[in-house]
Amino acid sequence: MAPTIKVDKVQENLKTKLFGKYMFFSREVGSTNDWAKELAELDAPEGTVAIAETQTAGRGRLGRKWHSPKGGLWFSIILKPNLKPTETVKLVFLASLAVAETIRELYSLKAETKWPNDVIVDGRKVCGILLEMKTVGERVIYAVIGVGINVNIDIEKEFPRELWEKATSLEVVLGKKIVLETFFKALLEKMESLYQVFLEGGFSPVLAKWKAYASFLGCEVEVSSGDEKFEGVALDVNGGGALVLKLKDDTVKHVFAGDLSLKIKGC
Numbered sequence: 725m726a727p728t729i730k731v732d733k734v735q736e737n738l739k740t741k742l743f744g745k746y747m748f749f750s751r752e753v754g755s756t757n758d759w760a761k762e763l764a765e766l767d768a769p770e771g772t773v774a775i776a777e778t779q780t781a782g783r784g785r786l787g788r789k790w791h792s793p794k795g796g797l798w799f800s801i802i803l804k805p806n807l808k809p810t811e812t813v814k815l816v817f818l819a820s821l822a823v824a825e826t827i828r829e830l831y832s833l834k835a836e837t838k839w840p841n842d843v844i845v846d847g848r849k850v851c852g853i854l855l856e857m858k859t860v861g862e863r864v865i866y867a868v869i870g871v872g873i874n875v876n877i878d879i880e881k882e883f884p885r886e887l888w889e890k891a892t893s894l895e896v897v898l899g900k901k902i903v904l905e906t907f908f909k910a911l912l913e914k915m916e917s918l919y920q921v922f923l924e925g926g927f928s929p930v931l932a933k934w935k936a937y938a939s940f941l942g943c944e945v946e947v948s949s950g951d952e953k954f955e956g957v958a959l960d961v962n963g964g965g966a967l968v969l970k971l972k973d974d975t976v977k978h979v980f981a982g983d984l985s986l987k988i989k990g991c
């Protein structure tokens with residue numbers, strides 16, 4: 725059977741200098757993030773992409789399982805920014821902004837960014853980002869941005885019941901399948917142009933756009949990390965990528981992204 729995505733079709737007329745110039749495709753891998761890290765260790769250049777039709781061990785943060793059946797876009801890209809680790813984590817915002825904007829531009833859907841690492845459509849998660857990096861002291865040797873997008877996926881058929889209310893796919897919201905190559909090509913172009921903005925103009929322009937797509941600001945939210953939970957109103961995301969939360973007792977708390985989850989309770 726033909727693969728769900730043809731890399732040569734993605735690379736045809738691809739208007740990028742770095743992103744996707746080298747692309748490795750596999751029908752099935754454990755995790756594209758692990759694969760990209762292996763490629764980075766072999767000195768793969770910046771912009772190299774590892775993409776798979778399915779992942780058998782796709783993962784989210786803290787090793788959580790990431791369902792990666794056929795029809796999704798599961799890929800990782802190697803970057804080598806000349807930035808400190810604390811700056812490099814901001815690439816998560818860049819990636820989720822690129823995904824949200826591409827979905828908006830190509831399919832006129834109201835894709836929204838959700839702190840810290842999600843893109844949502846119709847209040848459900850359509851994409852998650854996993855950033856990993858290799859550092860030596862304050863130097864980033866490479867970063868791997870893993871992006872998982874539910875594209876042509878029948879959620880109720882492919883995902884376990886507990887995700888039916890939480891996850892969605894572009895196929896579900898559009899009511900039809902889309903051409904993966906077209907979407908991926910536009911996304912790589914968008915990611916590269918935002919990466920240039922980030923390197924040349926800093927985080928502010930990226931964050932400003934990201935915030936314009938964030939529907940949870942001003943809403944009551946619950947932030948949890950392991951056993952710890954905070955409830956309050958999400959006031960802002962600051963220039964360091966931290967969530968600014970007004971707690972019930974009116975004190976203001978800054979929560980750094982890390983491995984936290986955010987639940988929107990009401991707006």
Ligand code: BT5
Pocket residue numbers: 754755756757758779781782783784785786788789790791792797798799800841849850851852853854870871872873874887890891892
């Ligand atoms: C994430 O983690 O959202 C990051 C996901 C990154 C996946 C990409 S795919 C390419 C690359 N290779 C990898 O191995 N990973 C990256 P987190 O915020 O921890 O969310 C994980 C949670 O999302 C799970 O515990 C489930 O509740 C839910 N989930 C799992 N699979 C999902 C899916 N396909 N769509 C929506 N939600 C999902």
